[in-house]
Amino acid sequence: MKYGQLAKDIIKNVGGKENVNSVVHCITRLRFKLKDESKANTEVLENMDGVVTVRKSGGQYQVVIGNHVPEVYKAVVAEGGFESAQPDNADGGEKGSLFNRFIDMISGIFTPILGVLAASGMIKGFNALFVALGWLDDTGGTYQILNAVGDALFYFLPVLLGYTAMKKFGGTPFLGMVIAMALVYPALEGIPAAGDPLYTLFAGTMFESPVYIEFFGIPVILMTYSMSVIPIIVSAFFAAKLEKFFARVIPSVVRMFLVPMFTLLIIIPLTFIVIGPIATWASQLLGTATVWVYDLSPIIAGAFLGGFWLVFVMFGLHWGLVPIAINNFTVGGVDPILALVFVHSFALAGAILAVWIKSRNQKTKTLSAPAFISSIFGVTEPGMYGIALPLKKPFIFTLVSSAIGGAMLGFFGTKGYVMGGLGIFQIPSFIPQEGIDMSVIGAIIAAAFGMVLAFALTYFFGGINKNEASNSVAAEPMQPLAGAKEVNNHVIVSPFNGRVKSLADIGDTAFASGALGKGVAVEPSEGKLHAPVSGSVSALFPTHHAIGITSDEGAEILIHVGLDTVQLEGKHFTAHTTQGSRVEKGQLLIEFDVKAIKEAGYELSTPVVVTNHDQFEITATNEQEIKNQDSLIELKAK
Structure with a gap:
């Protein structure tokens, strides 16, 4: 869906860009602060395709969008020329540890340029490759221009x-x-x-x-x-x-x-x-x-970095190493750090290939094909979060294979000479000025070995189909908890103790109408939100008041703690998970202070809705009081 026209229409009907003081978004809606709300054409907005409804609350003019609000927000910011920023202190006043703030700072500075940085490095790498192969003369005009293209960003x-x-x-x-x-x-x-x-x-x-x-x-x-x-x-x-x-x-x-x-x-x-x-x-x-440190033992350094790189990526710790690598390039013209982690994407590709071949589950096969291809080109997130981590053993075998591959890279003395691309596109960055040598050939050998080893370990010892039956991304429907009426039903359990309410009875028209999803509401009696299913966290808003989970069976679940609680800006909320993380049913995800939130004047009725409800037959519990992990909603695929 193209959001440009929708953004134009929204801006026009909130009174034009000159009527907007600011705009932010939460997990389902755009939140405008308007200079004059009377200039907004609410009736037109409510009847607009792509808009669920409009609410006015707490000095905000809220345009409810639903699941696509991040994309619509970007289009609105671009169209209106507004400042694209969430509050720096969105977590409620706590800036986090010094280390976390450092990681956030580094990622914020380097992320916007990583794409063009990698592209420039690839051009420089290929230019060096062409000279090494004798295709270009390093004194010729073609080489000089290509070198300028690749070197300009670095200079x-x-x-x-x-x-x-x-x-x-x-x-x-x-x-x-x-x-x-x-x-x-x-x-x-x-x-x-x-x-x-x-x-x-x-x-x-x-x-x-x-x-x-x-x-x-x-x-x-x-x-x-x-x-x-x-x-x-x-x-x-x-x-x-x-x-x-x-x-x-x-x-x-x-x-x-x-x-x-x-x-x-x-x-x-x-x-x-x-x-x-x-x-x-x-x-x-x-x-x-x-x-x-590298010179002390390249082999040990390679084993450590190679083995833990994907773990670093999961927790964002790699941002502490990327600027060191870039600094090494600028200071000495050579870096060993990024070279030593070269094998990780190929090891992951090998593990995914084994899953792809051996799995008997069609959904797993469908997910594995693009994940394998993207891993070859250095994009590991689809394979890591979608296949390897849920199946557990393929992820472990990936780490082992990557560690051995990293040790091999240390043995061969492979180093990077430019900030190159990812996956196979990183190879040209290993070519020294003298041309292709054993360090380059060794990198190719290490990548091939890591891929084959991960494939073999996963294929023979991965327990692929056994794991799929219990905890994979594409598992058969889980056995329901006590209280479910059908053995094959997919059950969403209650995320906390509390009182069950109909969505129609809560004070938010967007949820009450069912426009944002079908389900029920729960008035929690204690401030602990537990995972209602096993799956992955598809969305976690910075203020931690709302979370989206995609279950192993494909249900997309939205849990919004309280009504309008985004205005607390994270106060009284503590998250125990992160977006993209794997969660198991019953795992503690969010803690919140029930008393403080109520004293601040907010209703704690919490919608628990299935946003892709069109794919399921939905049956909600008839119980009025419910305990954490009791059956709340039963789903049956249509």
């Missing part, structure tokens, strides 16, 4: 990071770009080659630095900032703080130009004098440390 990497870092830190992105442009300004970069230094600082130490220019008598240590990572990120952090300070103290009539002027006048010299040199030395130490 001006600080400019892109200046944009993404300032955006992440809450500053004006273009200020970050200007700071980075100053760092790579050609006239300053060329000064050291033009003459002798005025004097030398820190002579005789590892930080010995010649000084060629001064700024009002203060020595400036000129570094090479092209292709650097850490200096611009640190500089953007302080620049965002400075900009916010000047925005508070400078009168609004001259704020537009004086805020950026004073910010740049302070942060750029400060970066050249203090931030840049310290950050550069830190990055050099970081690169040296990782290479030192």
